[in-house]
Amino acid sequence: MTDILVTGGLGAIGAPLTEELESRGHDVWVADLPWHERDRYYRCDVSEYRQLERVFESRDFDYVYHLAAEFGRRNGEDFYETMWNSNAVGTKNMLRLQKEHGFRMIFSSSSEVYGDYDGVMTEDVPLRDGPRHLNDYAISKWVNEQQILNAADRYDTETVRVRFFNTYGPGEKYSEYRSVVCKFCYRSLHDLPYHVYVNHHRSFTYIDDTVRTLANIVENFNPGEAYNIAGEEYHDIAELSDLVLDYLDKDDDLVEYRGREPHNTLNKRASVEKTKRHLNHEARVPLEEGVPETIEWMREYYDVE
Numbered sequence: 001m002t003d004i005l006v007t008g009g010l011g012a013i014g015a016p017l018t019e020e021l022e023s024r025g026h027d028v029w030v031a032d033l034p035w036h037e038r039d040r041y042y043r044c045d046v047s048e049y050r051q052l053e054r055v056f057e058s059r060d061f062d063y064v065y066h067l068a069a070e071f072g073r074r075n076g077e078d079f080y081e082t083m084w085n086s087n088a089v090g091t092k093n094m095l096r097l098q099k100e101h102g103f104r105m106i107f108s109s110s111s112e113v114y115g116d117y118d119g120v121m122t123e124d125v126p127l128r129d130g131p132r133h134l135n136d137y138a139i140s141k142w143v144n145e146q147q148i149l150n151a152a153d154r155y156d157t158e159t160v161r162v163r164f165f166n167t168y169g170p171g172e173k174y175s176e177y178r179s180v181v182c183k184f185c186y187r188s189l190h191d192l193p194y195h196v197y198v199n200h201h202r203s204f205t206y207i208d209d210t211v212r213t214l215a216n217i218v219e220n221f222n223p224g225e226a227y228n229i230a231g232e233e234y235h236d237i238a239e240l241s242d243l244v245l246d247y248l249d250k251d252d253d254l255v256e257y258r259g260r261e262p263h264n265t266l267n268k269r270a271s272v273e274k275t276k277r278h279l280n281h282e283a284r285v286p287l288e289e290g291v292p293e294t295i296e297w298m299r300e301y302y303d304v305e
Contacts, residue, residue: 008068012172046090075177087140105159112138122271158223165230169207170297195256203230203270206285230270231283
């Protein structure tokens with residue numbers, strides 16, 4: 001049996017990943033910030049070395065999925081102190097413990113590392129072309145990847161980096177800092193205004209597709225690799241808004257259309273060819289199916305008719 005730790009294991013990706021790994025017969029422990037009733041749970045702030053050290057002193061893990069981080073561009077601007085502590089210091093703490101305990105790590109990076117790049121985003125682009133990053137969250141994720149590459153060079157640690165592209169779906173609770181799908185669905189469901197940046201285009205990824213591919217990594221671990229996890233469809237943001245409104249049978253009276261969002265990449269089109277070859281990645285759920293699933297989960301969770 002494989003012992004696995006998932007940091008950030010109560011989150012929108014971490015929680016279903018934990019369930020998927022357990023369904024495959026792995027022994028899974030979770031570390032996260034809140035108090036929680038789950039068995040095999042550590043309350044831990046990854047930016048605090050002492051707290052994280054106690055986790056690894058208590059058990060030997062074969063693999064660690066390091067998902068614990070502050071998420072989002074605006075969140076990184078409004079709460080930059082917390083973001084840098086969690087993302088940069090937290091990852092440094094994890095790498096020091098990886099050196100000491102020898103576990104293999106899967107690190108959650110982001111499509112934001114591609115920065116201001118307008119082509120198809122293959123995994124080699126950041127090191128090859130050095131695109132300009134447009135916000136602190138993007139910079140922090142690229143810093144994390146550099147920390148990981150340096151640790152591998154110096155200490156032979158073994159880590160796989162995964163770059164998420166607009167993962168969405170049931171389980172993502174609303175806030176102003178969440179994904180664009182989450183925000184559009186929630187605000188439309190509650191008849192709240194929102195704005196659409198019509199010049200932006202994205203590869204979206206349904207949560208089940210993301211989780212399945214993430215879980216595959218422990219079965220085909222290739223140290224040093226970076227993988228895009230993304231859907232293969234490519235949509236503009238106005239299409240997403242139209243899908244949400246059409247499903248809810250609502251008009252766009254509460255929508256404000258704008259051009260380009262500052263400090264945000266204009267286009268994010270992912271290549272997933274390597275991920276399909278190495279990890280058997282499949283984008284099974286198109287946006288036109290994933291959006292209704294997300295809305296119906298929100299109806300139940302927020303008790304909205």
